[in-house]
Every structure is written in C-alpha cells, then in structure tokens.
Amino acid sequence: MYIQTEQLQKYYQVYHKEAGLAGSLRALFKRRYETIRAVDGVSFAIDAGEIVGFLGPNGAGKTTTLKMLSGLLYPSGGHVEVLGYRPFERRPAFLKQITLVMGQKQQLLWDLPAAETLAINRAIYEVPDAVYQQTVAELSELLELGPLLSKQVRKLSLGERMKCELAAALIHRPKVLFLDEPTIGLDVTTQARVREFIADYNRRYGATVLLTSHYMADVTALCKRVLVINHGVLLYDGDLQGLVERVAPHKLIKVQLDSPVSPEALAAYGQVQRHEGLEAKLLVERAETTRIGARLLGELPVRDVTIEEPAIEDIIAEVFAGRNVVSG
Amino acid sequence: MRRYLQLFGLFVRSSLLTRLEYRAEFVIGLFQSLFWSALVIASVLVFFQYAPQIGGWRWEEALLVIGLFRFFQGVIEGALRPNSTRLVEHIGKGTFDFILLKPADSQFSASLRELNIPALLDCPTGLIIVLYGLVRIGRVPSALELLLFGLLLVSGLLIAYAIWMLLVTTAFWLVRIENIAELLSIIYETGRFPVNAFSPPVQALLTFVVPIAFLTTFPAAALTGRLTLGVLLAAPLLAALLLVASRLFWRRALRAYSGAGG
Numbered sequence: 352m353y354i355q356t357e358q359l360q361k362y363y364q365v366y367h368k369e370a371g372l373a374g375s376l377r378a379l380f381k382r383r384y385e386t387i388r389a390v391d392g393v394s395f396a397i398d399a400g401e402i403v404g405f406l407g408p409n410g411a412g413k414t415t416t417l418k419m420l421s422g423l424l425y426p427s428g429g430h431v432e433v434l435g436y437r438p439f440e441r442r443p444a445f446l447k448q449i450t451l452v453m454g455q456k457q458q459l460l461w462d463l464p465a466a467e468t469l470a471i472n473r474a475i476y477e478v479p480d481a482v483y484q485q486t487v488a489e490l491s492e493l494l495e496l497g498p499l500l501s502k503q504v505r506k507l508s509l510g511e512r513m514k515c516e517l518a519a520a521l522i523h524r525p526k527v528l529f530l531d532e533p534t535i536g537l538d539v540t541t542q543a544r545v546r547e548f549i550a551d552y553n554r555r556y557g558a559t560v561l562l563t564s565h566y567m568a569d570v571t572a573l574c575k576r577v578l579v580i581n582h583g584v585l586l587y588d589g590d591l592q593g594l595v596e597r598v599a600p601h602k603l604i605k606v607q608l609d610s611p612v613s614p615e616a617l618a619a620y621g622q623v624q625r626h627e628g629l630e631a632k633l634l635v636e637r638a639e640t641t642r643i644g645a646r647l648l649g650e651l652p653v654r655d656v657t658i659e660e661p662a663i664e665d666i667i668a669e670v671f672a673g674r675n676v677v678s679g
Numbered sequence: 680m681r682r683y684l685q686l687f688g689l690f691v692r693s694s695l696l697t698r699l700e701y702r703a704e705f706v707i708g709l710f711q712s713l714f715w716s717a718l719v720i721a722s723v724l725v726f727f728q729y730a731p732q733i734g735g736w737r738w739e740e741a742l743l744v745i746g747l748f749r750f751f752q753g754v755i756e757g758a759l760r761p762n763s764t765r766l767v768e769h770i771g772k773g774t775f776d777f778i779l780l781k782p783a784d785s786q787f788s789a790s791l792r793e794l795n796i797p798a799l800l801d802c803p804t805g806l807i808i809v810l811y812g813l814v815r816i817g818r819v820p821s822a823l824e825l826l827l828f829g830l831l832l833v834s835g836l837l838i839a840y841a842i843w844m845l846l847v848t849t850a851f852w853l854v855r856i857e858n859i860a861e862l863l864s865i866i867y868e869t870g871r872f873p874v875n876a877f878s879p880p881v882q883a884l885l886t887f888v889v890p891i892a893f894l895t896t897f898p899a900a901a902l903t904g905r906l907t908l909g910v911l912l913a914a915p916l917l918a919a920l921l922l923v924a925s926r927l928f929w930r931r932a933l934r935a936y937s938g939a940g941g
Contacts, residue, residue: 361938421780463697471686
C-alpha cells in the first residue's frame with residue numbers, strides 16, 4: 352500500500368466570534384472556543400499507480416486530509432502512512448518522493464521566469480544534472496511548455512502559469528502527487544490539457560495521484576476510483592460507475608411524441624417527471640431502460656426517444672445531501 | 680553544507696535578477712545610501728559641537744560607531760526585513776506550505792531567501808565610514824585588534840539575525856508583526872551613538888535586553904582599544920545563545936503551524 356489512513360482525524364479549535372462591534376470587543380477579553388471536526392475518522396488505502404478522485408463540497412475535509420497526507424498537518428488522531436513514512440515527520444527522503452500542487456496557491460517567483468524556480472527546486476531536491484535536463488525536456492513536451500519557462504511569470508496567462516507550476520512541482524519526479532484543485536479557474540481547453548497531462552504522467556512514471564476537483568469532468572476523465580467525503584466522514588470509496596449505479600438507480604428517458612397521449616398511458620412505462628404537450632420525461636429503472644425504450648417506440652406514437660445518464664454533479668449532490676449515504 | 684551554499688548562491692542570484700527588473704532602484708538606492716549616511720553623520724556630529732567627547736568617545740572615534748550603525752542598517756534592511764516581509768506574506772497566503780514541504784531546512788529557506796540588494800549598499804558605505812574614522816584617528820589597528828573586530832562583527836551579525844528571527848517567528852501566531860518590527864527599528868536608532876553616551880539604566884537596557892551595543896559600540900571598541908574581556912567573552916556566547924533560542928522558537932512555531940499541539 353502506498354497511502355494508508357486509519358481512523359484519521361483532525362480537529363481544530365476555532366474561536367467563535369460574535370457579530371458586530373460589541374461582539375468583537377467581548378471576544379477581545381473572553382473567547383469562546385469551538386471544536387471543528389474537519390476530518391473525523393477517515394480510513395482508506397491507495398495502491399501504487401492509482402489515480403483517485405477526492406470529492407466533497409467546500410469544507411468537507413478534502414484539503415485537510417491532503418495536508419495530513421503530505422505532512423503539513425499533524426493528525427489529531429488515527430494513523431497515516433505514505434510510502435512507509437509518517438508524513439508529519441517531514442523527513443527529506445519522504446519529501447523528495449511527493450509533491451503537493453494547490454490550484455489556488457503558487458510557488459513560482461512572480462517577477463522571474465519559471466526556469467529560475469525550477470533551478471532552485473532542482474538544487475533543493477538535489478536532482479543530478481543529466482536527470483534534470485531530461486525531466487525538463489519531458490515535462491516541456493508533455494505540458495507543451497515551449498518558450499514559457501523563460502518568460503516572466505507575471506506575464507503568463509493563468510493557464511500557462513498552471514502548466515509551469517506543474518513543471519516546478521514535478522521536477523524531482525515524485526512518486527506520489529497530491530493535487531488540490533489543479534484545474535481551478537482554467538478555461539475548458541487548458542483544463543482538458545492539464546487532465547491529459549496528469550494521465551500521461553501517471554502512465555509514464557507509474558505515479559500515484561490523489562486529486563480533488565470541483566470539475567466533475569476532471570474526475571470522470573481521470574479517476575476510476577473516487578472517495579466521497581462530507582463533514583469529515585468518508586461516505587463512499589469505490590469505482591465511479593458503482594457510485595452512479597448505487598446512488599442513481601434510474602435513468603431518464605426523454606420522449607418526443609407525434610400526437611398527444613394521456614398521462615395515464617405514459618405512467619404505465621415509468622415515473623413521469625414532466626409531461627407538457629408533445630414532450631415527456633420518464634424516470635425508469637436502470638436495468639429496464641432498453642426494454643422500456645423499445646416498448647415506447649412500438650406502442651405509442653413516438654417520434655424520438657433519448658436515454659440520459661443523470662449528471663454526475665447531480666449524483667454527487669444527492670450523496671452530499673445525505674439522501675443516499677452509501678459505503679463502498 | 681555545500682548544498683546550502685549553492686542554494687544561497689541561487690537565492691542571491693534570483694534576488695539580483697528580481698531587482699534588475701527594476702533597474703532604476705539601484706541608482707536610487709545608491710543615492711539614498713549616501714544621503715542617509717551623510718544625514719546620520721551630521722545628526723551625531725551636531726552633539727560634538729557642544730562637547731569634545733561624548734561618553735568618553737571623541738568624534739573621530741564616534742565615526743566608527745556611525746559606520747557600524749550604517750553597516751547593520753544595511754544588514755537589517757537588505758537581508759533581514761525583506762525575508763520577514765516575505766514570510767508574513769507566505770503565512771498569510773498559505774504559501775508557506777511550499778517551503779515546509781521542501782527537503783531543505785525551512786528556517787534557512789525562509790530567512791535567507793531574499794536580499795534587497797540596493798539596501799545592502801549601506802554595508803560597504805558603512806565600512807568606508809569606519810575606515811575614514813580610522814584614518815582621522817590616525818592610528819593603525821594591530822592585527823589582534825582587527826581579529827577581535829572581526830570576531831565581534833560576526834557575533835553582531837549573528838545576534839542581529841537571531842533577534843530578528845525571534846521577532847519574525849511570532850508571525851506564526853500574530854500574523855501581523857509590522858508594529859513590533861517598527862518598535863525594534865526605533866530602538867535600533869539608538870545604535871548610532873556609543874552606548875556609553877546614555878545613562879546607566881539605558882546602557883544596561885541596550886546591552887542586556889536589546890543588545891544593540893553588541894552591534895555598533897563593541898566592534899568599534901575593539902578598534903579603539905576600549906574592548907574589555909567581559910564583552911569579548913560575552914559577544915560570541917550571547918550570539919550562540921540567541922541563535923539556539925531562535926532555532927527552538929522556530930521549531931515551536933512549526934509545531935503550532937501544523938497543529939501538533941502548541
């Protein structure tokens with residue numbers, strides 16, 4: 352096992368500030384503390400070479416977990432092990448094998464070309480000359496960096512900066528990548544490019560990747576396996592398809608009619624979600640979808656039938672709403 | 680060790696490159712350095728209009744103190760303050776995480792990362808003033824005196840670094856430290872006078888509490904035959920003590936930062 356946690360916990364003491372000036376003044380003398388259970392007993396194990404998506408709404412505990420895995424935060428309880436190390440000891444041998452990319456924060460030197468940051472990281476990670484040249488060449492090719500590395504960072508676009516940021520974070524060829532919202536704020540094309548790069552990097556170096564993202568496309572494109580977390584608790588651990596089947600046992604059939612049909616006639620096929628004029632939407636059991644689609648075409652005056660998967664966003668929203676808590 | 684020297688070289692390089700992006704700063708920096716030096720000299724010499732000696736120092740001798748005062752001002756503004764500003768920013772933005780996850784000593788990377796090279800010009804200017812003072816005194820210091828001066832200067836550098844680090848490290852809890860830094864700068868202003876110019880309680884304060892005397896007065900004392908054995912022994916000892924304290928405090932701050940109790 353590359354990454355392993357058992358009953359991992361992180362509690363914070365935050366002080367509760369009352370609104371208004373009077374509240375602020377009171378807080379100056381007497382602070383009421385509150386315990387926030389950011390991560391509350393999370394257990395999972397990730398194998399070498401896996402790409403795992405970490406899903407959850409803001410404040411669910413994703414970033415806190417990533418920070419414990421990378422060694423930034425000391426766990427309040429439980430057990431965490433990455434590559435056989437206890438991350439919070441931050442041993443150089445451990446740090447040389449991991450990386451953390453935070454889409455919202457950048458390590459590149461603002462006024463200088465990214466190449467300068469790369470050179471400094473190279474010295475910090477003690478990358479031998481030949482390996483460094485090769486890595487830069489490979490990353491340049493995969494990320495299509497071209498001349499970007501020699502331009503001042505402040506003159507780069509957001510997408511270009513992110514690509515350079517990835518290069519700086521990977522110059523030591525880490526085995527484990529923690530990516531926190533790596534595509535945030537990027538345009539759709541660049542998002543796709545970064546996604547492709549992560550897949551390429553994983554294939555080429557057999558790296559293990561744990562990533563969080565708000566963009567479902569990132570997760571569906573990259574991750575076979577997902578961890579769903581909310582309120583610091585793991586709600587699901589398993590493959591994405593399984594999550595879809597469990598949480599959304601239905602598919603949606605859209606029917607375009609030639610002539611009006613009575614609501615009762617439609618109700619015989621499935622749960623009617625909408626029926627307006629010549630258009631209708633039916634919720635149908637996943638396994639029955641094809642059969643019912645065929646029956647609709649044969650038995651009713653139907654011009655067209657389309658079958659839709661519910662959007663993953665909706666499924667996830669469903670999980671977070673707590674209506675369909677599942678465990679993998 | 681070699682790796683850290685190489686790293687420091689890269690830090691200097693990137694500081695230089697950054698400053699070169701704004702070239703006019705260099706020229707302005709040079710003029711500022713000379714202007715402030717003249718001002719400081721004038722502000723001290725004004726006192727010698729009314730007395731031949733201040734605290735037992737003649738004005739030529741006081742020049743050495745002024746030179747050292749300028750030298751350490753260069754160290755503070757050129758090497759210490761840019762890094763503290765940077766660290767406060769890192770902590771505020773959360774980018775300190777990147778420093779913590781690098782396999783290099785975080786105190787090293789956080790405290791020696793950036794130099795304000797135009798501000799460092801005060802260091803050579805200061806040493807030139809020291810040299811001028813020696814010429815005016817008209818006595819060539821012996822090899823031993825020069826050696827002791829070197830020892831006290833290095834001690835002073837380490838003391839300045841350690842005190843500054845103790846201050847900066849509070850940023851992990853306080854987040855904003857400009858006010859404390861400002862207070863320290865104001866106290867440092869007293870360093871332009873030989874410490875003996877002040878009343879005994881203030882002398883004690885500047886020697887034992889905020890040991891600014893170790894930066895400006897005592898190295899100058901080494902070149903003017905005033906050095907006492909007590910000071911000679913105390914300087915490296917104090918430097919070592921403060922360095923250890925700053926190190927322990929830094930580690931304590933990191934524990935608090937990662938929520939490992941404290």
